Amino acid sequence: MELKANHPDTPAQIPLSAAALESDGFKRIAELSELEPHGQFSKWVDDHDLLVYRYEGVLKVLSNVCPHFGGPVGYHKLNEGKFVCLWHNYEFLAKDGSCLTNKHLGLRDYEVRELDGEIWVKLVENTSKT
Amino acid sequence: MATLRSECSLEMDCPKEVVIWNYYDHEHVVGTHYKHYNFLRILAEKEGWCLVERFYKLPIIQLRTSSLGFMFLENPNLIRSIQYGKLGIIFDQEIHLQDLGPDRCKVTSIYKMKVWGIFMIFQGLFQKVTTKWFMNTWDEDAPMRIRRWKVWKLGFRNFEGIEYINHRTTKPDESARSSYPLQLPVPKTPERPPGSGYRRLFSKSVEVGY
8 A cells, every 4th residue: 555645744654544534534536647648637526626736746736716717727738837727818836826917816725645546635624614 | 782691509508698708708818719819909898898909810711810899788688799800891790699598598690791792702611711710719618608607606706716615615505696697897807018908828738628
């Protein structure tokens, strides 16, 4: 069983298991192979549109919903460290989801883990309803 | 004078108000339609009308050209778009919208161009080019409209996003939205610098997709 923690706050020596991830609120959303051939993909999971990609070797997940008008941020392949939303060319840094076009906007990031070739994401961090 | 004419019609899985939003969202032509449009400038705009200059490449004949277009909402079911192009050619487009239910509508686009009678020999080419244009832009607009309707129903707010995503909370059990309120003009990203128009960022891209 491959053990890998991908979140910078998670020490690498803490073992992961599917049961532990589930109890911690993570959900299996895809396989690592889905990153090919572009190094990224987007997918709707429980009404969250997730943009999954590798940045400087680290697996990351951002919201794929552009806060401008809701367009797909990950439609174009990541280029020069930036995503460009298809609809209106809003630019976002892959490093942290911050918006270059409007500094007041940004993309929410998700906690992510890799386990046995699968990608797990925590969709909800605050369990109180809006 | 004679009239070159063609008509194209398709159905959409969204309310007609989302289609109207799409037509009045001028910025998206250099985003969503980056393969066809390279630049646009909004010269004037108020509520249901606008005057826009667009630069684009026509399909089939691959002609790069531009036109000055006046668009207005004649009634809630009809958008009129009159474009004045090169050589003094006036291109008249009617976009008819028909409700087919709460989540569905029909879009019929009628293209007309007045020409000297001898130019009626180009009716076939006119029909080919306009139909190709309609289908090309439809293929790009349809997923945009469907997605816009989807995120809207999930509670999306312009320049904010979706609350339960941003606040990392549980999604509400039921959607509070069942209709799309039309707001014209469509809010825009400020031009930088003012008056400079909107330019596409690139003409080619590796598309990962929706």
